[in-house]
Amino acid sequence: MIRVSQLTKRYGAVLAVDNISFEIEKGGIVGILGPNGAGKTSTIRILTCYHPATSGSVHIAGLDVFKESIEVRRRIGYLPESTPLYPEMRVREYLQFRGKLRGLTFSERAAAIKRASERCWLGEFINRPIGQLSKGMKQRVGLADAIMHNPDVLILDEPTVGLDPTQIRETRNLIEELGQEHTVLLSSHILHEVEQVCTRTIIIAGGQIVASGSPKELRDKFSGQGKIVAEVQAPKDDVEKSVRAISGVHDVEVSSDNGWVKVSIDSQPETDVREDIFKLASAKGWSLREIRRDGATLEDFFIKVTAQQRLKSV
Amino acid sequence: MQNIATMARRELGAFFLSPIAYAVNAIFLFTIGLAFALGTFKSGAEASLRDTLDFWMILILVFVLPMLCMRLMSEEFRSGTIETLMTAPVTESEVIFGKFFGALGFYFVLLATVLVFPIILASFGPIDLKLLLCHYIGMILVGALYIAVSLFFSTLTRHQVIAVLFSFALLALMTFASHALATQLEGWPRVVLQQISIRTHYHDFVRGMLDMNHCVFFITTTGFFLFLSVKLLEVRRWQ
Structure with missing residues (x-):
């Protein structure tokens, strides 16, 4: 559905997007994740035909975004980061205007506005001036505008920024629903959001793709470095010395808390030392009150790969 | 064409x-009304809008139209x-022409309110309708040019004050300074x-x-400034 090939974007001397390539199949929700200034918005603006690329090509539904820009724009729904709207217009007027620009006929517009306003819970606000709406309501209007013409591809740039927790949950649920019918490209720097709603994640840092895969795949890549944490009642030095002696253990951190010793263990990726810890505690007669694996999160992975990218660019 | 009409209606x-449009409209009506009352609407004067239109009208429009169009x-x-607009299936020229015709539509409303002057004059003496038509053609053409110039400067910058100041400067130069210099x-x-x-072209x-x-x-000239606006909007996308 989306094919990006060797895409580069420069703003004067600043290299915003550096030779990135990726493909997105039809259906599902794909998250573009990256720190601020990573090149997410620049990539999205090229995909939505707002800015031309410096080099490389982008095809959406088989159409070149540069050569067949108008046709591409008919097939995408776009919600920009700040949800810019005309405050003097009423919600219905605005949706009418956008529907006309997209070439919908009178009856198509009426049906599209009804459908989009129901999905985005705009019912009671449909005749209100946009300028009087809250940030969350404006976000819904922007989303209704993006989906009203039933586009093949939905591109949402930071769709939950500035919303309250209830609105964030509602918006995420809506995005998940939309992902069943459309190909959704979701840009965010909120890791939890991407982890929760996306079927695939592309991590961008320094204008380059540094990782790509499902959130689970990315976590698994990193989970080998997840830690084993145990809490035992025993002499601190003895714990440290004994745990270090277990085969496969890389590093050990020990701290005391109210007579209990908390030991944090880094081990080799394929090794699970939990059984060895249990046997050690049993053999030494230590009281063991907890043993668990601290699984790696997407956040851990994200911090690691973006830090590596920063080091490379220095 | 459909998109131009949609943009113009919006x-x-x-x-x-x-509210700014209403305030500017009020200023326009007050000043042109003052010029009519003091310059034309007096005992023994000719039942014609010539005095009001020849100088006062274009002087007021030099200020009023940039303020409306900034x-x-x-x-x-x-x-x-602009981001949502230019990611909709609409071209740069459709946006510029849509905006131009929308502003021109509002200018027609301003001109319609000025029709009250010939109606008043008609109660005192016969009005030459062909002359009145000629006046209106002149005012429409001048207004269209002023709107195109203001639209060009509005496309040049995101700051409305800068757009309006540049528009004032160029329109004053093209309307009065060149006319005054030509006589010297x-x-x-x-x-x-x-x-x-x-002013020379409008005078006839x-x-x-x-x-x-x-x-x-x-x-x-109107077409030239609209063309420049379209090109400027295209250039902005590449920046």
Whole structure:
């Protein structure tokens, strides 16, 4: 559905997007994740035909975004980061205007506005001036505008920024629903959001793709470095010395808390030392009150790969 | 064409919902009304709008139209709505022409309110309808050019104040400075300045002369500034 090939974007001397390539199949929700200034918005603006690329090509539904820009724009729904709207217009007027620009006929517009306003819970606000709406309501209007013409591809740039927790949950649920019918490209720097709603994640840092895969795949890549944490009642030095002696253990951190010793263990990726810890505690007669694996999160992975990218660019 | 009409309707609607447009409209009606009352509407004077239109009308329009049009594109850039607009299936020329015709529509409303002056004059003496038509053609052509110039400067910057100041400067230069300078000079500089002077071209409409040379001047100059606006909008996408 989306094919990006060797895409580069420069703003004067600043290299915003550096030779990135990726493909997105039809259906599902794909998250573009990256720190601020990573090149997410620049990539999205090229995909939505707002800015031309410096080099490389982008095809959406088989159409070149540069050569067949108008046709591409008919097939995408776009919600920009700040949800810019005309405050003097009423919600219905605005949706009418956008529907006309997209070439919908009178009856198509009426049906599209009804459908989009129901999905985005705009019912009671449909005749209100946009300028009087809250940030969350404006976000819904922007989303209704993006989906009203039933586009093949939905591109949402930071769709939950500035919303309250209830609105964030509602918006995420809506995005998940939309992902069943459309190909959704979701840009965010909120890791939890991407982890929760996306079927695939592309991590961008320094204008380059540094990782790509499902959130689970990315976590698994990193989970080998997840830690084993145990809490035992025993002499601190003895714990440290004994745990270090277990085969496969890389590093050990020990701290005391109210007579209990908390030991944090880094081990080799394929090794699970939990059984060895249990046997050690049993053999030494230590009281063991907890043993668990601290699984790696997407956040851990994200911090690691973006830090590596920063080091490379220095 | 459909998109131009859609854009123009939205723009026209935005004018009617803008408090600034109403304030500028009020200023326009007050000042042109004052010029009419003090200059034309007096005992023994000719039942004609010639005095009011020849100088006062274009002087007021030099200030009023840039103030009305300063937000046309600048506001889109400032608020970010340009991003949603240019990611919809609409071309740069459709946006510019839509905005232009929307502003022209509002200008027609302004001109319609000025019709009250010939109606008042008609109660005192016969009105030459052909002359009145000629006046209106002149005012429409001048207004269209002023709107195109203001739209160009509005496309140039996201700051409305800068757009309006540049528009004032260029329109004052093209309307009055070139006309005044032309009277001081001889030979080809005089001819050149007269040819680029809006007031010189407009003057014949006020006198009741419908000269195609003047029509061509206004239409081509308006087209030129609209063309520049389209190109400027295209260039902004590459920046």
